[in-house]
Amino acid sequence: MSTTTEILEKLKTLTLVEASELVTQIEETFGVDASATGAVMVQNTATESTTQEEEKTTFDVIVEDVPSDKRVAVLKVLRKLTSLGLSDAKEFTTSLPKALKEAVSKEEAEEAKTQLESAGAKVKIA
Known part of the structure; x- marks a missing residue:
């Protein structure tokens, strides 16, 4: 298993709090701002939940x-x-x-x- 695959598998197991802490640590360590990426992720999640609601027919x-x-x-x-x-x-x-x-x-x-x-x-x- 490659290193990136291992990291991805570990990321899948994080709780929301742990993921938030990870983002903060990455921002501090590498001097980046992840807020633009986060906005895209939130937008995609909102779109997915809207799609799921629209599929309900009864x-x-x-x-x-x-x-x-x-x-x-x-x-x-x-x-x-x-x-x-x-x-x-x-x-x-x-x-x-x-x-x-x-x-x-x-x-x-x-x-x-x-x-x-x-x-x-x-x-x-x-």
């Missing part, structure tokens, strides 16, 4: 909380969005957080979230 609508004074309005929306009867909708709201819709399109998830939040529920999309 979403879950999770009802996190329903204030007691908004319960009736939220129950009406729950029943409108699903085929739940009144007693099932009431039961649904007693064990929150809970997924109301699973594996739906982003548009459907956003629409359900908007309607539920308008009625007073706290909702997240996962």
Whole structure:
């Protein structure tokens, strides 16, 4: 195994703190500024995570909380969005957080979230 390959393998095992310390030591030892390179690395990481988020095609609508004074309005929306009867909708709201819709399109998830939040529920999309 060549020296550069060995160094690369060791670099792969560093924690974020250790890598930061290494960069600082390299800058001090060789009198260089690694901030421009770091910015490129951060930018590439941000681009990669955006790409991963864009690849997600199905979403879950999770009802996190329903204030007691908004319960009736939220129950009406729950029943409108699903085929739940009144007693099932009431039961649904007693064990929150809970997924109301699973594996739906982003548009459907956003629409359900908007309607539920308008009625007073706290909702997240996962």
